[in-house]
Amino acid sequence: MQIQSNFSLRHFNTFGLESVASFFAEVSSVEELTEILVDPVWRQSSKFILGGGSNVLFTQNVDALVIHPAIKGIDKINEDEHSIRLKVGAGESWHDFVMHCVEHNYGGVENLSLIPGTVGAAPMQNIGAYGVEIKDVVESVEAVSISEGRKRIFSNAECEFGYRESIFKKALKNQYVVTGVTFVLNKKPVINIGYGDVQKTLAEMNVSEPTIKDVSQAVIAIRRSKLPDPAQIxxxxxxxxxxxxxxxxxxxxxxxxxxxxxxxxxxxxxxxxxxxxxxxxxxxxxxxxxxxxxxxxxxxxxxxxxxxxxxxxxxxxxxxxxxxxxxxxxxxxxxxxx
Missing domain, CATH: 3.90.78.10 (UDP-N-acetylenolpyruvoylglucosamine reductase, C-terminal domain)
Structure with missing residues (x-):
């Protein structure tokens, strides 16, 4: 693990704004994260956790140690006839995870296709779109306390999810680093097309009995028609x-x-x-x-x-x-x- 100084964050935020971090570290495991949090050299330093940078507006340089969680992995915990439990690393791309679920016909997140950012940031914001919020599919969130480097598992209820809110944005703001999220997904998906735009787009696609892949494609088409690509604007x-x-x-x-x-x-x-x-x-x-x-x-x-x-x-x-x-x-x- 390398700690860099005077590190540009321009490519780590979707606004593409210039901001310089005093120090920057990318961590690829819980062990690396814990190591840096308990290190006597860095323990008393100010810290800022930066995921995909899709929900941040930099208005100044960041006089802190910026930690970028890059913990990867999509691991099956268990499954039965009806559902599957997956533990996903905080550093995974949210959209890539959704595409993984769609490919395997795991229902529950297809309406959240093409939302930018990482899996770790998703529960903090309780991301949502087209009648679905992440709280509907999260079983638990694994996080590490910034002050002590201790791991804790938060149940869905303990996350205190609200409209674009969670305990990580309120009572425990800036106190934990999300390292992984466990999801429960439906192997016999229930299609959610309550939003008019989704119904209209499916009709334009000549789809009368949509699968979760159809819903995902419709949502992607809607988002691309309405929202600018951060890579372009x-x-x-x-x-x-x-x-x-x-x-x-x-x-x-x-x-x-x-x-x-x-x-x-x-x-x-x-x-x-x-x-x-x-x-x-x-x-x-x-x-x-x-x-x-x-x-x-x-x-x-x-x-x-x-x-x-x-x-x-x-x-x-x-x-x-x-x-x-x-x-x-x-x-x-x-x-x-x-």
């Missing part, structure tokens, strides 16, 4: 969460803005698409120099090349204020600012 996918507001507030807004979409999340709460709010506030396709709002999806802030993280943060803040003035709704970023 720097971005972190959805920049803001879809806000959930009280039913009474939604009904009042609906009277003023009849076209406002909303989706019930409970008897008293309605989820409103953040992209719709941003677009209606006039931001879709906005550009200021090297940064802007994507022309096809207002929920995505972009770096066209040479952009600055602080400029993106300021743009996000301006959008928040604009939406709040018009609708009385304060948008919350999904992306973590550093």
């Amino acid at each position: 720097g971005n972190a996918g959805s920049f803001f969460k879809n806000p959930e507001i009280p039913l009474e507030q939604y009904n009042s807004l609906k009277n003023a803005f009849p076209d406002m979409p909303g989706y019930p999340v409970s008897e008293t709460m309605i989820k409103v698409p953040a992209g719709w709010l941003i677009e209606q506030a006039g931001w879709k396709g906005y550009r200021q120099g090297a940064i802007g709002v994507h022309e096809k999806q207002a929920l995505v802030l972009v770096n066209y090349g040479g952009g600055n993280g602080n400029d993106i943060r300021e743009l996000a803040s301006t959008i928040q204020g604009s939406v709040e003035v018009k609708y009385g709704i304060r948008l919350t970023p999904e992306v973590n600012f550093v």
Whole structure:
């Protein structure tokens, strides 16, 4: 294991923003991770855990030891007639893992195809798309405490999953490094095509009885049509969460803005698409120099090349204020600012 100094993180974040880490270490096993965490030389040093960098906005250099978990492996624990349990290394590409499951007809994650990032970062954010969240398939999360180097297994319940939230973003933020995730997947998949875009795309594909591979291909087609490829245009996918507001507030807004979409999340709460709010506030396709709002999806802030993280943060803040003035709704970023 090599520890490098003054290390550029530009290729370790999907915005493609320049940031320099004081020190950088890539760890390929739990043992290597533990070794560096308990090492007397590094034990008292500030540490920053960086996975695929698909949910981070660098606004400055990182004066810390940046640890990049590159722990690989997709291992079968056990299976029966109905399900299979897989333990997956934190450093595996999320999309590659989904493709592995689709190839083997393991159902449960096909709706999460083409989401960027690593398996280790997925439970921290409780990633979700098209009616599925990772909490639906996670059995447990293996993690190592940063302060002591001790391994702990978190059950699904202990992860305290919420909408784009988990205990790793709240009570235990910056206290653990996820090293592996155990999934329970369905060998007799139940197809989830409740979202209209998925149904529409499957119809365009002339698929009437979809398999999980069909659903995966439909989701990939939708995401490619709406979202820019980070390899081409720097971005972190959805920049803001879809806000959930009280039913009474939604009904009042609906009277003023009849076209406002909303989706019930409970008897008293309605989820409103953040992209719709941003677009209606006039931001879709906005550009200021090297940064802007994507022309096809207002929920995505972009770096066209040479952009600055602080400029993106300021743009996000301006959008928040604009939406709040018009609708009385304060948008919350999904992306973590550093």
